[in-house]
Amino acid sequence: MSYLEIENMSKVYSTKKGDFQVLQNINLSIERGEFVSLIGHSGCGKSTILNIVAGLEKATTGQVILDGAPVTGPGPDRGVVFQNYSLLPWFSVWENVYEVVDAVFRDRSKDEKKAIVERYLTVVGLWNHRHKRPDEISGGMKQRAAIARAFAVGPQVLLLDEPFGALDALTRATLQDELVTLMKPTEDSSVDGGPNSGTDTVIMVTHDIDEAIFLSDRIVVMTNGPSATIETIINVPIKRPRVRRDVLHDPVYNELKEELLEYLHGSPVISR
Numbered sequence: 625m626s627y628l629e630i631e632n633m634s635k636v637y638s639t640k641k642g643d644f645q646v647l648q649n650i651n652l653s654i655e656r657g658e659f660v661s662l663i664g665h666s667g668c669g670k671s672t673i674l675n676i677v678a679g680l681e682k683a684t685t686g687q688v689i690l691d692g693a694p695v696t697g698p699g700p701d702r703g704v705v706f707q708n709y710s711l712l713p714w715f716s717v718w719e720n721v722y723e724v725v726d727a728v729f730r731d732r733s734k735d736e737k738k739a740i741v742e743r744y745l746t747v748v749g750l751w752n753h754r755h756k757r758p759d760e761i762s763g764g765m766k767q768r769a770a771i772a773r774a775f776a777v778g779p780q781v782l783l784l785d786e787p788f789g790a791l792d793a794l795t796r797a798t799l800q801d802e803l804v805t806l807m808k809p810t811e812d813s814s815v816d817g818g819p820n821s822g823t824d825t826v827i828m829v830t831h832d833i834d835e836a837i838f839l840s841d842r843i844v845v846m847t848n849g850p851s852a853t854i855e856t857i858i859n860v861p862i863k864r865p866r867v868r869r870d871v872l873h874d875p876v877y878n879e880l881k882e883e884l885l886e887y888l889h890g891s892p893v894i895s896r
């Protein structure tokens with residue numbers, strides 16, 4: 625059995641107009657340490673899959689098994705980052721991260737918890753902005769704070785729902801690079817939390833083909849809904865951690881891009 629198993633998952637929403645089958649027969653095995661992206665047209669159920677793995681939604685049939693145990697609700701072993709930041713508006717950046725660290729690491733000293741917060745706010749370049757509230761910082765900074773908060777508690781599985789979707793291309797690329805840095809285990813184990821306590825498995829929902837290729841080991845392409853299922857799974861045979869420029873120059877990159885565009889839009893694309 626793999627580290628994370630999605631077994632025969634289906635999801636039916638009851639609506640005023642009757643039952644609406646979003647997902648049908650989703651089967652996916654993810655190994656520890658894998659970065660897997662879900663890609664597909666709007667409304668096919670990508671967020672629904674992520675929410676079920678997060679334990680925020682229940683599957684209608686089937687189940688999610690994580691590290692041998694069925695998922696029955698949310699837990700500190702899974703961290704979620706949404707597109708819309710989800711920071712508490714009345715807290716500073718520092719407090720937003722500290723609150724969660726404090727809740728998860730109940731038995732750590734205050735100094736240890738502060739050190740974890742400092743470490744992750746520093747990695748995402750927000751230490752100098754730690755006293756600001758979410759409405760005083762840019763969208764990119766808010767998303768950095770949300771990412772720092774997710775990594776700071778060191779969930780084994782990180783669930784990213786279009787984490788960079790609302791950002792401009794430049795900020796997006798910077799944050800993708802920061803994510804690569806955060807995913808890389810460091811030698812420094814003096815401060816626990818984060819990658820040192822094992823955040824190495826990621827499921828990311830994205831609409832961005834380049835982002836999916838740059839970050840993922842495998843890309844799961846969904847069919848269109850309703851009753852969406854997995855159309856195909858594409859391997860990205862470029863070793864991680866990756867450097868953006870190297871990936872862009874890798875001949876495999878254009879081949880994968882073309883393949884994905886063909887799945888998503890059904891027509892061959894002329895590569896540059």
Ligand SMILES: Nc1ncnc2c1ncn2[C@@H]1O[C@H](COP(=O)(O)OP(=O)(O)OP(=O)(O)O)[C@@H](O)[C@H]1O
Nearest residue numbers: 637638639644646665666667668669670671672673
């Ligand atoms: N609570 C709900 N009740 C009824 N229908 C829902 C509910 N949540 C989602 N849906 C429907 O389920 C379908 C899948 O939604 P979901 O958000 O998972 O898709 P998605 O692939 O993530 O879309 P997008 O790419 O646009 O974010 C959509 O048609 C949506 O309207």
